[in-house]
Amino acid sequence: MLDIKFLKDNIETVTERLATRGTVPDLSFIKSLDEKRRALLGSVESLKQKRNTVSQEVGRLKKEGKDASSIMTDMQGVSAEIKALDAELAECDGALKTFLLELPNLPHDSVPTGRSEVDNVEVRAWGKPKEFGFVPKEHTEIATALGILDFDAASKLSGARFSLLKGAGALLERSLINFMLTIHTTEHGYIEVLPPFMVKESACLGTGQLPKFGEDLFKIEGWDHYLIPTAEVPVTNIHAEEVLSVGNLPIKYTAFTPCFRKEAGSYGKDVKGLIRLHQFNKVELVKFADPAKSYDELESLVSNAEEILKRLKLPYRVVNLCTGDIGFSAAKTYDLEVWLPGQATYREISSCSNFEDFQARRANIRFKPEGGGKNRFVHTLNGSGLAVGRTLVAIVENYQNEDGTITVPEALRPYMNGLEKIQR
């Protein structure tokens, strides 16, 4: 959510900057709506002041045993008027809030301007795609043949876009989770969190999934709860409605959770394999930062996620998403894209963003600045560290051998009971 004060004083700038994202909002009415609101507020507050003083007067008269019935009757009218104005004011506030909740974040100055993913800018690349002495296969083919992935069983149980891992496949997924969490907690200083996988509507409003993107969420029938689409939602909202002390910043959490997404509108995209599922595992990194330092924190968050790929020796590149491709709540996003030899392409495996105070304002997460003064909103950041299923895909494809086996990356072996090779 953008700051209404900033917005109404900078309508043209805001419009221009939002336009670079591809949405051209009509902000013209904001100013008049805000003026209307302030006018209403002024009159209702002076009426309330009148009511307060007269009510005290009534109390005093009654105490003295005098008659107050005529002013009491007068005040009935005043109260009715207050009620009507309050209702009008609430309507005004509601309209403003609804509008603000559906307005995306402003892109940071360092975000390249562009319309779609083709305008994203590669920042750096690490590792060289391996040369295979044979034609590398896609993960589905390899893993299915090895009996560690069973899509037939998954679709019998749950339909399309679900997966079922077996044997060494399930072990690989579990080991990856453990591996990532261990590095982030013991080397990168994150506190591990295991949050609920269902959250209330307010949490989804806080991080920006609602009200606009409800069609992507699974809602529990007959209940005000949603399956989390990412750990970002429960973990960021841990500190909703709180005032943190600046000395504790940055607060860094890492969390493993499954993620549930409807993927509505993605029909035909990535239909094969483990790339796009209704349920997938992810290890998430979340930070609450001092606004002055949040962009440094974004860089270190990205490097924390990169470290996982480096340890696994998986080639990747870092991409600075352009204005047309960053998410609704983000001010700036780096994607990590891992090389997939079976598809001969880089695929997104992590997305790391600084949301600045966009989420903090929604979730009301503040901090007391150094030396006191008014409470301010923190900056929130998060990133995948990493998407576990896609990491498994990358390992299967990058570590495949001509004979159909998969070599286990060295860094992972301690987590897999020393297993060096996955074979039938």
Added chain:
RNA sequence: GGAGAGGUGGCCGAGCGGUUGAAGGCAGCUGCCUGCUAAGCAGUUGUAGGGGUGACUCUACCGGGGGUUCGAAUCCCCCCCUCUCCGCCA
């Protein structure tokens, strides 16, 4: 699921229809004092929003939302959460 108790300021805790933004205590801050010394005394300390260049001032906030009333932290209704006991259960 059944029965009960409760949700008040940074924390503890009073208030239960009328100067109560809220006693008292703790904690914090500021002075003063200083041979009763891990002390004493005095003052002060919330958030959000509106108006004013400003000193300042007004409004709202006692879990959330409605209602009754001239007036609600206090009464009524609905909801949420926490705790205790019972039942069920991994």
